[in-house]
Amino acid sequence: MQHRSALDKVRHLGSTHSGAEHWWSERLTAIALVPLSLWFVYSAIGLTGADLAEFKAWIGLYGNPVLLILFIFCMFHHGHLGVQVVIEDYVHNEQVKFLAIISTKFVAVLFGTASAFAVLQLTFRI
Amino acid sequence: MASENRPLSPHLQVYRPQITSILSIIHRLTGVTLAAGALLFACWILAATYGEDAFAFAQRMLGSWFGQLVLLGFTFALFYHLGNGIRHLAWDAGWGFEMDKLRVSGWIVVLFSLLMTCVTFIAAYTAAGGT
Numbered sequence: 416m417q418h419r420s421a422l423d424k425v426r427h428l429g430s431t432h433s434g435a436e437h438w439w440s441e442r443l444t445a446i447a448l449v450p451l452s453l454w455f456v457y458s459a460i461g462l463t464g465a466d467l468a469e470f471k472a473w474i475g476l477y478g479n480p481v482l483l484i485l486f487i488f489c490m491f492h493h494g495h496l497g498v499q500v501v502i503e504d505y506v507h508n509e510q511v512k513f514l515a516i517i518s519t520k521f522v523a524v525l526f527g528t529a530s531a532f533a534v535l536q537l538t539f540r541i
Numbered sequence: 542m543a544s545e546n547r548p549l550s551p552h553l554q555v556y557r558p559q560i561t562s563i564l565s566i567i568h569r570l571t572g573v574t575l576a577a578g579a580l581l582f583a584c585w586i587l588a589a590t591y592g593e594d595a596f597a598f599a600q601r602m603l604g605s606w607f608g609q610l611v612l613l614g615f616t617f618a619l620f621y622h623l624g625n626g627i628r629h630l631a632w633d634a635g636w637g638f639e640m641d642k643l644r645v646s647g648w649i650v651v652l653f654s655l656l657m658t659c660v661t662f663i664a665a666y667t668a669a670g671g672t
């Protein structure tokens with residue numbers, strides 16, 4: 416018995432048309448997020464109730480701005496790829512699906528860029 | 542083959558809940574929750590660029606009982622999703638896809654996420670000086 420569908424039957428039926436790259440990016444960012452998110456939770460515990468001066472002092476510590484920006488990049492990249500899969504699974508109307516995926520990407524890039532820029536601003540402005 | 546009315550996953554109505562399927566849908570729920578949490582994270586760090594008062598306000602909101610409840614949810618979501626995400630990566634590498642291993646690793650993830658959520662909150666209360 417043949418367990419795989421014939422190639423000519425499945426061609427053009429994919430929902431993203433770029434599955435492998437999407438899948439791989441989702442895994443790579445997931446791997447990176449294991450240490451990054453643990454580091455962030457550990458740091459956030461220390462920032463409980465901190466005021467702005469304490470927060471800036473923490474951001475200014477050696478290595479923290481780079482780790483924060485990596486965390487931001489991986490979190491928004493991984494998150495938006497993940498939400499895209501969820502949309503593809505549940506939204507069946509092609510137009511709505513297209514708009515929802517585009518909006519997800521725009522929101523992720525906007526909030527991700529704004530967050531990363533905020534880190535730079537808090538690092539370099541006294 | 543018509544590409545218009547193809548069935549799309551998943552068909553929850555016809556699926557009997559099992560430990561494996563419940564853990565799977567929680568992975569999805571926590572993933573979407575964390576994506577929302579990423580937006581909250583952005584607001585928090587942006588508040589710091591607006592100055593002392595804005596950041597103090599953000600910190601006060603997060604420290605309120607409602608803010609703490611939200612953070613409790615995000616903390617659990619993160620640890621669950623992280624633990625189960627490692628489970629996913631193991632499957633991708635070809636490990637642990639047998640039924641008995643699936644059940645054991647699933648329960649380990651549940652215990653891990655509950656435990657780490659407690660540890661995080663105890664540590665945060667300690668860091669805040671018991672307030």
Ligand code: HEM
Nearest residue numbers: 445448449494497498500569572573575576623626627629
């Ligand atoms: C920190 C912020 C994170 C966010 C915002 C996030 C978000 C998401 C979302 C929305 C999904 C899609 C869920 C689905 O398709 O059912 C997803 C899937 C996934 N996440 Fe995360 N995630 C985060 C952290 C992590 C971490 C730390 C790991 C660690 C291993 C991880 C591993 C995975 C994996 C393997 C998948 C694919 C699951 C599948 O194939 O169905 N994620 N994530």
